[in-house]
Amino acid sequence: MSKGSGRILSILAIGLIFLLCIGSGVLIGVISAALKSMPALEDFEYRPIEATRIYDVNNKLISRLYIENRVWVPLSEIPKELQDAVIAVEDWKFRDHHGVDFMGIIRAALVDIREGKIVQGGSTITQQLAKNAFLTHERTWTRKLQELLYAIQLERTYTKDQILELYLNEVYFFPGQAVYGVEAASQGYFGKSVRYLNLPESALLGGILRNAYIYSPTQHPESAKTRRSVVLKRMALLGYISEDEAQSAMEAPLGVIEPRPSKQIAPYFVDYIRDYLVSKYGHETVYKGGLKVYTTLDLRLQNLANQILLSNLPDGGKDSKGLTQPQAAMVVLDTREGYIRAMVGGRGEDEFNRAVMSYRQPGSAFKPFVYTAALQAGYTPATILDDSPVEYVIPGQAEPWAPVNNDKKFRGPVTARQALEDSINVPSVKLLDQIGTSNAIKMAKSLGITSLVESGRLNDMNLSLVLGGLTRGVTPLEMATAYAVFANQGIKAEPVAILRVEDANGNVLERNTPKRQVALDEQTAYVVTDMLRGVITRGTGKSANIGRPAAGKTGTTTEYTNAWFVGFTPELVTCIWIGNDVQQKPMIYGGTRIGSGKAAAIWGAYMKEALKDMPVSEFPVPSGVVFSKICTESGMLAGESCPNTTTEVFVEGTEPRQLCYLHTRIQEVDVCAESGQLAGRYCPPDQVERRRYLASNGLRILHDGTIAQGQSIPRVTCQVHTWWTTDSHSARSQESLEPEDSSFSYEDNPN
Secondary structure, eight states: OOHHHHHHHHHHHHHHHHHHHHHHHHHHHHHHHHHHTSOOGGGOOOOOOBOEEEEOTTSOEEEEEOSSEEOOOOGGGSOHHHHHHHHHHHOTTTTTSSSOOHHHHHHHHHHHHHHTSOOOOOOOHHHHHHHHHHOOOOOOHHHHHHHHHHHHHHHHHSOHHHHHHHHHHHSEEETTTTEESHHHHHHHHHSSOGGGOOHHHHHHHHHHTTOTTTTOTTTOHHHHHHHHHHHHHHHHHTTSSOHHHHHHHHHSOOOOOOOOOOOOSSHHHHHHHHHHHHHHHOHHHHHHBOOEEEESOOHHHHHHHHHHHHHTSOOOOBOTTSOBSSEEEEEEEETTTOBEEEEEOOSSSOOOOTTTSOOBOOGGGGHHHHHHHHHHTTOOTTOEEEESOOOBOOTTOSSOBOOOOTTSOOOEEEEHHHHHHTTOHHHHHHHHHHHOHHHHHHHHHHHTOOOOOOSSSSOSOSGGGGGTOOSSOBOHHHHHHHHHHHHTTTEEEOOBOEEEEEOTTSOEEEEOOOOEEEOSOHHHHHHHHHHHHHHHHTSTTGGGOOSSSOEEEEEEOGGGSEEEEEEEOSSEEEEEEEEOSSTTSOOEETTEEOOHHHHHHHHHHHHHHHTTTSOOOOOOOOTTEEEEEEETTTSSBOOTTOSSEEEEEEETTOSOOSBOTTTOOEEEEEEETTTSSBOOTTSOGGGEEEEEEETTTOEEEOTTSOEEEEEEOOOSBOSSSOGGGSSOOOOOOOOOSSOSSOOOEEESSOO
């Protein structure tokens, strides 16, 4: 070898060494970069992204919250045919390699080079899991190297069955939707759990994995069928199934269902739940953590609410936002526990939940709170109120305020019951004036109304309070909560939406029980309930009559901008609100005004259907409640001459004790106090009393107007003070047993 040749070889050797050094440096750099972003082996753990599932009170699935719609299932619940199908077409040496099939990579590369395009992939199931679970899908050497390293770590951390379980729950399935994992895919394609899949269905799912778009059975059924055949033939070749089984499965129909709309069953309730969950657990946990949320919602009652409320609303056209007006909201609560059984927050696709976020004027639906405060102040359903014109001077206003009734008429004296049942404004305003606005507001707050304004230039400390003229307004959920107190014998139950929250492993994160407290004595609650029953049987809410014990109140605001009906039975309380999103716009469609009568009719239709399978139950009568027959004109105890009477309910101790002064005839006689008999001429003057008795039955009327039972008018002259008991023994005969000097007088209308 010449010196020149040796010099050339030396230069080549040095160059080769230099290139090797550079290559090694690059390789080391790539490996370092790949390892830098990877967890240490001892910290290596796969955490799948899993959808949060929301269930109703009967454990029926309502909705899922997810970035990736995934429902985890253990390998034991995944059919063996599906496991075999995936292994057959994705990685037939899965059980033998250690995460990376180097011969497979080389073989796939040679095939790709020969064909001039990528026709095979060299990735194992373990590598695909690593790529899907930990990495992006970018095509770089660093990402490919990370995939190999992750695959090795996966194999060192998990068993083959664990890796297969992770892969089948991780892989993407459904084009156009964020469906991941075999359970969500099975539900989406076949409408059933993965555990019930047969061989043709398992082969179809296994084939989709290669490309969910190209082989989609709903979008490209022929491609899907061809791909299924490839999978079945491969399974037969590897001995997983026989040739006959493969052939039979290839001839079976695809069996997929029509894609179901993603519209939620109870979207407003789900949003209500979601906002709470995100505020407490964070966005990542809610949308990726696989929580299981068990709620109080009853899907039967919810579906019924959607159907009846939305189908009975008038079509007033769409507003500038594309929403149909008028809007509506509905809340259904369990009266005893406060559980939210149904919630409708509007009609349309917007996310504004009018059941909990819309504060509107309640109109006369607010009156029961004022009447409740009056009952606690000693008033009764029989108290006479004055329905006559009145004016109030309002500070800051030039003209006095003169409240009017809806029908522009005045009725004169009316009972408190009639004023509430017929929703008469003027006597209600006078009642509030008598008891004080502060007492009424205190009562409303104790029942659950939280939105009242008590200070500032604009506040609710005024007489329009009883007419629902509030500064801010109330929500349907507030109103339902407050009315439930009447149905629940004075116990207020805070609304409850979530019973239990579990993490992905079944650990209980929170458990909610009813929060109840006494807001009202049960006697007053019953009397108010009885008065509100009259609203339905005789008053403004007759269209809400459902043929079983029920109570409620209508509410319509000025110019028909809001319409309410809040009603309850012993089991459920339901609040319905109807109104335009633009608050000042009246609800007049086709010349017809939409008021509380419409809300009451919808309430009746809903409650009749909701309770049809429940036995009829009465509102329980508590101790301390009494019933008395009264004259409806005077509010006093009815006499036989009273033309209009009724049996009224009272908190014991507040019932009237005086006889009706309008229609009762009274007889007055002189009675000897010593003998209790009719006074005679010989009775000492200081023993003679003038006593009053009912002309109809002879019972005595005491000085306070009460009736002394068992003390009837005497018919015999005093036998204690006679001629033979006096000092002047005359020879006259025994006095007649009939009265001599005692005089009888009658009063038809004493005042």
